[in-house]
Amino acid sequence: MxxxxxxxxxxxxxxxxxxxxxxxxxxxxxxxxxxxxxxxxxxxxxxxxxxxxxxxxxxxxxxxxxxxxxxxxxxxxxxxxxRLIPRDARALARMTQIMRVVDNYAYPALVWGVLVEEVKRSRAGQLSAEEIARARRALGVLEDLAEVPFLVGAELSLADLWLAPVLAYLRLAPSGPALLDSSPKLTAWQATMAARPSVIATRFPKEEEAP
Ligand SMILES: N[C@@H](CCC(=O)N[C@@H](CS)C(=O)NCC(=O)O)C(=O)O
Missing domain, CATH: 3.40.30.10 (Glutaredoxin)
Incomplete structure (x- = not known):
């Protein structure tokens, strides 16, 4: 049931x-x-x-x-x-900060600003310098905040689950892999996350179609 x-x-x-x-x-x-x-x-x-x-x-x-x-x-x-919510005060604050960065900056800049513009609106290779800068800023902030192996340290938290779908979509955009290349911690983290059963079980239809 x-x-x-x-x-x-x-x-x-x-x-x-x-x-x-x-x-x-x-x-x-x-x-x-x-x-x-x-x-x-x-x-x-x-x-x-x-x-x-x-x-x-x-x-x-x-x-x-x-x-x-x-x-x-x-x-x-x-x-x-x-277990998805850290008890440590700083880890809890960092988790919340990353979740809000995803909601307020990364999701709009990376999903709507890159993937939707390039794929749905057929603007691959035509993003403005401002759009690219907005995407780079969101990634750069997350790269600076990210710890390893998970975003707030040793344990998986809600922060990881908030960011994973956003970066999965970014990777499907024509500019996504190049943008992610300048974020080595996030790139390694994305590979770790991609192997989790929860992430595999919830793959976007577009990921299933990807070559
Ligand atoms: N603040 C909402 C955001 C949800 C959201 O933006 N969902 C998108 C799909 S990913 C949606 O429903 N968009 C339809 C629209 O904006 O009209 C939440 O946390 O649930």
């Missing part, structure tokens, strides 16, 4: 983050398809699940949530995922 229901699409960065958290904790879940970019296919009541019209949303035993952070914190506390 599944323990939690997640609403969303397998191509979504934030749905994948929620799935990674559930996979790492070992929570069974059902992914109910909600393709947010095809408004016609949205369930009639989806606005009651996510009033801002985004994915993911979740439900557990009648308890509904939206916002990936809230879904992750609930899964950690309700299903025994405490």
């Amino acid at each position: 599944t323990q939690i229901t997640l609403y969303g699409a397998p191509y979504s960065v934030y749905v994948r983050i929620a799935r990674l958290v559930l996979e790492e904790i070992g929570v069974t879940y059902e992914l109910v398809p909600v393709d947010i970019f095809t408004q016609d296919s949205l369930p009639d009541d989806y606005e009651t699940r996510h009033p801002f019209g985004k994915i993911p949303a979740s439900e557990h035993d009648g308890f509904r949530l939206f916002e990936t952070d809230a879904i992750a914190c609930y899964a950690v506390a309700a299903f025994g995922g405490e």
Whole structure:
């Protein structure tokens, strides 16, 4: 029996983050398809699940949530995922800092600013100096903050699960590999993460298509 229901699409960065958290904790879940970019296919009541019209949303035993952070914190506390949250004050702060850097700077600059522009809007090789600089700045900040083998040190944390889908998409963009080349710690970290069963189980459809 599944323990939690997640609403969303397998191509979504934030749905994948929620799935990674559930996979790492070992929570069974059902992914109910909600393709947010095809408004016609949205369930009639989806606005009651996510009033801002985004994915993911979740439900557990009648308890509904939206916002990936809230879904992750609930899964950690309700299903025994405490190992994903450092106890040490500095590691906890660093984890939170990296998650917010992903939300506020890396996701917009790398997924929307590089992958979507180059692939969906057919602008490969045409990104402006400003767009490239924004991507480099986000990567540079994360490279400086990153520890090894995981982003906040010896143990996997939510920070790793927040960044993994973003860099997986960046690697699929024409400029992605070259951008990542100047971030050796992140490149090594990405290879470590790519071998995790949770990451393999949640691969984006586009990664499956990649040569
Ligand atoms: N703050 C939200 C962000 C979720 C989000 O941006 N989801 C994207 C897909 S990865 C989405 O639903 N986009 C649709 C839109 O912006 O219209 C969260 O943490 O869950």
